[in-house]
Amino acid sequence: MNFTYPKKEKLKSKITIGLLFSEGKSVSKYPLRLVYHSGPSIDGQEIKMGVSVSKRNFKRAVDRNYFKRVLRETYRLNKHILIDNLDKPFSFMFFYQTKDRMSYEEINTKTIQLFEKFIAQNGKKEQAEINNDIVEE
Template identity: 70%
Template sequence: MNDGYPIEEKLKSKTTIDLLFSEGKSVSKYPLRLVYIPIDKNVEGKIKMGVSVSKKYFKKAVDRNYYKRVLRETYRLNKTLLLDNLNQKYAFMFFYQTKDRLTYQEINEKTISVFEKFRMLIQSENMNTTNKKELL
C-alpha cells in the first residue's frame, strides 16, 4: 500500500470543511481530535484529510506549521488503520488542541489511539445498522 499523502487525500473543499464544522461528529484522545463526516461516493479517493493547529495556543506560524507537519506525517504513517476498515468515503479534520509541546513519539501514539477509537466507533455503527436492517 502507498503510504504517501497524495493530493487526492487533501481536504480542500470549502463546502466540505463547512459541513465538517456544522454537522461533523468527533472522536478525541487528548490532545488530538478527529472530526469526520461521510462524503459522496463520486468524490475521488476514499479519504479527505485536513489538519489544523490553533493560533490560540501557538502564536508563531513556525510552531503551528511544525505541528501540522507532525500531524500529517503521523496520519500518513498510520492511515492504514482508517483505510482497512471503511465501507464508505469520509472527510476528516485532524486537530492539535493544546499548548503542551508533545514529542513526535507521543503524538504518534495518540494518533494511533484516535484512529483505533474511530475504527471501533465505525464498526459499532455498522453493526447497529446491520442489526436494524435484519429486523426490517
C-alpha cells in the same frame, strides 16, 4: 502499502469543510481530535484529510507549522488503519488541541489510538444498523 499523502487526499473544498463543522461528528484522544463526515466521494478518493493547529495555543506560525507537519506525517504513516476498515468515503479534519509540546513519538501513539477509537465507534454504528435491519425484517 502506499505511505503517501498525495494532493488528491488533501481536504481543500470550502463546502466539505463547512459540512464537517456543521454536520460532522468527532472523536478525541487527548490532545488530538478527529472531526469526520461521511459523504459522496467527489473525485474517487476514499479519504480527504485536513490538519489544523490553533493560533490560540501557538502564537508563532513556526510552531503551528511544526505541529501541522507532525500531524500530516503521523496520518501518512498510519492511514492504513483507516483505509483498511472503511467501506464508504469520509472527510476528516485532524486537530492538535493543547498548548503542551508533545514529542513526535507521543503524537504518533495518540494518533494510532485515535484512529482505532474512530474505527471502533463506526464499527458499532454499522453493526447496530445491520442488527436493526435484521430485526425489522
